[in-house]
Amino acid sequence: MRREVPVFLGSAAGVVILAAYFINYKPLATLSAELMNWGIIMSAFALCLASVNLVRKHVNQIARKEPVAPFSLALLIVFFGITLAGLFQGQNSAGFTFFYKGILEPVSASFYGMLGFYLLSAAFRTFRARSYEATLLLLSALAVMLGRATIGSLIWEGFPGLAEWFLGTPNAAADRGVLIGASLGLLSSGVRLMLGIDRAYLGSEE
Amino acid sequence: MIIKGREFSFLVFALLVVMTIYLMRRGKQSWSVRKIAGLDAIEESIGRATEMGRPVFFTPGGGDVVSGASAVDTMAAVEVLSYVASMTAKYKLKLTVGIRQANTYAVADQTVKEAYVAAGQPDLYSPDIVQFYSPEQFAYAASCVGYFQRERPSAILMLGWFQAEAVMLAEGAAQTGAITVGGMVKFNQLAMMVACCDYILIGEELYVAGAYLSQNKIKLACIRSQDFGKLAAIVAIIVGTLMVSAGNKALVKLFS
Numbered sequence: 001m002r003r004e005v006p007v008f009l010g011s012a013a014g015v016v017i018l019a020a021y022f023i024n025y026k027p028l029a030t031l032s033a034e035l036m037n038w039g040i041i042m043s044a045f046a047l048c049l050a051s052v053n054l055v056r057k058h059v060n061q062i063a064r065k066e067p068v069a070p071f072s073l074a075l076l077i078v079f080f081g082i083t084l085a086g087l088f089q090g091q092n093s094a095g096f097t098f099f100y101k102g103i104l105e106p107v108s109a110s111f112y113g114m115l116g117f118y119l120l121s122a123a124f125r126t127f128r129a130r131s132y133e134a135t136l137l138l139l140s141a142l143a144v145m146l147g148r149a150t151i152g153s154l155i156w157e158g159f160p161g162l163a164e165w166f167l168g169t170p171n172a173a174a175d176r177g178v179l180i181g182a183s184l185g186l187l188s189s190g191v192r193l194m195l196g197i198d199r200a201y202l203g204s205e206e
Numbered sequence: 207m208i209i210k211g212r213e214f215s216f217l218v219f220a221l222l223v224v225m226t227i228y229l230m231r232r233g234k235q236s237w238s239v240r241k242i243a244g245l246d247a248i249e250e251s252i253g254r255a256t257e258m259g260r261p262v263f264f265t266p267g268g269g270d271v272v273s274g275a276s277a278v279d280t281m282a283a284v285e286v287l288s289y290v291a292s293m294t295a296k297y298k299l300k301l302t303v304g305i306r307q308a309n310t311y312a313v314a315d316q317t318v319k320e321a322y323v324a325a326g327q328p329d330l331y332s333p334d335i336v337q338f339y340s341p342e343q344f345a346y347a348a349s350c351v352g353y354f355q356r357e358r359p360s361a362i363l364m365l366g367w368f369q370a371e372a373v374m375l376a377e378g379a380a381q382t383g384a385i386t387v388g389g390m391v392k393f394n395q396l397a398m399m400v401a402c403c404d405y406i407l408i409g410e411e412l413y414v415a416g417a418y419l420s421q422n423k424i425k426l427a428c429i430r431s432q433d434f435g436k437l438a439a440i441v442a443i444i445v446g447t448l449m450v451s452a453g454n455k456a457l458v459k460l461f462s
Contacts (some may be wrong), residue, residue, distance in 0.1 A: 022216045024209045039272045043309055050308035050338035053315075057337055068356070104342070111344035115370060118377045119398070125380065126401040175393050178409040182391045184435040185410030187219065189278045191226050192428050198285055198416055 007196035014194040055079070078103060140166055214460055225434055229427035239429060244387055245418050247405035248286070251361035251385040252293045260360035260384075261300035264290050265350060265375070267366030267390065268306040268343065271313050276367035278413070279391050280310055283366035284317050285416030286389075290363060291321035295330055302353065303336040306346040311338045347371035351378035358382055364399070365389035365412060376402030389415070 013035050020032030058072035066072075078099060085095030127142075129135040146152030147163020192198045208216050255262045266283035269276025287303065294301040303318060305311040315336040322331035339349035351374055354362065362379040364372075365388070372388075372395040379386045380402045388399035389407030400406050407415065410432070417425035446457040 022208055022212055022219075024207060036273075043270075043272055046312045047308040050305070050311040053311065053333065053336070053338045054340075057334060060334075108342065108344050111348055111374075112370075115373055118373050122373065122377045122380070122398060122402050178391075178393055178396075180439050181436060182409040182413075184432045184439070185413035186275070186278050186391070187222055187435070188226065188428055188432045189282055189413045191223055192425065193278070193281060195226075197230075197424055197428060198281065 003199070007199055011194050011196055014190075018194070222431060222435060225431040226428050229430050230424050232427065239414060239418050239426065242407065242411050242414070242418060244389060244405040244407040244411060245415055247385065247387050248290065248363065248419070249293070251363070251387060252290065252297065252299065254385055255299055255360035256297045258360045261302055261357055262290065262294055262361045262363070263302050263304065263350075263353065263357075263359040263384075264363045265304040265306075265366070266310060266314065267364065267368045268346060268371065269367030270307045270309050272309045279367040280307075281313075282412050282415060283389075284310075284313055286363070286365050286419065287314060288317050288321050289416075289419045291318045291335075292325045295322045295325035295327040298327070298330065301335050302357070302359070304346070304350050304353065305336060305338045306341060306343075308338065308341070311336060343369060343371050344374075347374040347378075350375050354378050354382045354384070359384055361385050361387070363387045364403070365407065365415070367392065368395055368399075370395065373398045373402070379403070 016028065017032045017035060020028045055076065058076050061072040062069045062076075082096060082099040082104075085093055085099060089095050123141070127134075127138045129138055143159065144163045144166050146155065147159040147161070147166075152159035152163075189198065252262060264287055266280050266287060267276075269280035269283075271277050271280050271284070291301060293299075301318070303314055305314055315333070318335050319331050322328055339346045353359075355378075359382070362382075362384045364375050364379065364386070368375070368390050369392075372390065376386065376388055376399050385405075386403040387405045387407075388403035389412045390396055390399060391409050391412055393409075396406075396408060400408070413432075414429055416422075417429050442457065442461075446461075449455070449457050
């Protein structure tokens with residue numbers, strides 16, 4: 001019962017929502033919309049659980065005086081600050097705006113800016129002509145980079161066209177091949193989940 | 207009864223379900239999956255972590271198990287997490303699971319707990335194994351990279367649904383010298399994972415992971431039904447190309 005009931009509930013919900021996608025029957029569509037609303041409500045409860053995990057972990061780090069304790073303290077101050085500001089003063093209040101626009105947005109933008117340096121580091125490590133395939137990768141990456149940068153067209157006017165060809169022909173072909181396989185895999189995985197065959201979250205079958 | 211315009215997709219889906227059930231009923235026959243280096247590397251990386259006494263890190267990415275296309279990718283990653291958790295329980299290794307979405311946290315926590323109980327090590331389970339970082343993309347990425355730098359795990363497994371943070375995670379993991387196994391279906395960030403990770407699962411290899419690692423006959427039979435679908439797609443592409451070249455777009459209209 002402990003395993004069968006969750007599998008039945010999950011499968012039943014999946015079948016109802018899937019049937020509502022294909023079958024034109026109003027009560028089914030209503031039931032499907034209601035089930036999806038329940039999903040949103042359950043997500044809110046899951047967020048509470050996850051928040052408790054987050055706070056407990058950082059409080060423990062502070063209590064154990066770990067080296068990262070100052071960062072945990074900063075996180076907890078911001079966490080409770082923005083939560084209380086949003087709850088009691090509203091999302092348009094000065095307090096909420098201070099945390100959101102004054103801390104979250106600049107820090108996120110800074111991290112997004114670091115992506116370029118991570119890409120550079122990865123490219124420096126990866127684009128080496130160690131083998132035939134690696135050389136092909138290096139040459140195609142070089143062609144696309146020169147085609148996308150302004151300096152490429154100054155060196156040779158054919159680079160932008162070559163970059164477009166690389167992206168539009170072999171890359172697109174590989175993309176679509178992976179997409180077809182992945183789409184079939186996604187369908188099959190969905191069927192396995194709905195039939196209750198994949199149920200790792202319920203524990204081992206052994 | 208079927209909504210107009212969705213008849214063909216309903217037929218395809220129904221055929222897939224019927225084929226899956228038919229092949230499952232022939233469960234006594236054992237189907238084999240080709241060798242997938244990325245999945246074999248998971249056991250190898252855990253073995254390495256055991257020798258070095260270093261922790262193992264797993265993240266199923268930023269997908270949510272409740273909605274969207276990321277749900278199936280994330281559930282496939284959770285299947286692998288169950289296997290990884292059972293291995294770390296067996297070898298008494300420290301496991302950390304980094305989570306971005308709250309719904310995924312609930313499922314992952316339950317999965318790890320069940321895996322530790324099934325492996326006969328319920329005492330080794332701790333609520334601190336699965337850690338919720340943040341639903342914000344780069345806060346999650348920064349938390350993961352910070353963990354890599356501080357704890358220096360020996361094996362880093364990044365399987366599931368990722369966005370732009372895939373670059374940061376893969377490169378951050380590679381810089382620590384750990385064995386990195388990446389896997390995702392989304393094509394736009396897959397290239398970065400391929401460039402940075404030691405082993406990679408591309409596209410549907412992630413969906414096959416659960417069946418491959420467990421060698422469950424019923425799951426392998428479901429994979430077989432995918433192969434029949436791929437065969438039908440190949441035939442449709444060849445026939446469709448010939449038909450369109452001859453000026454006949456009937457197959458194109460049928461699929462669209």
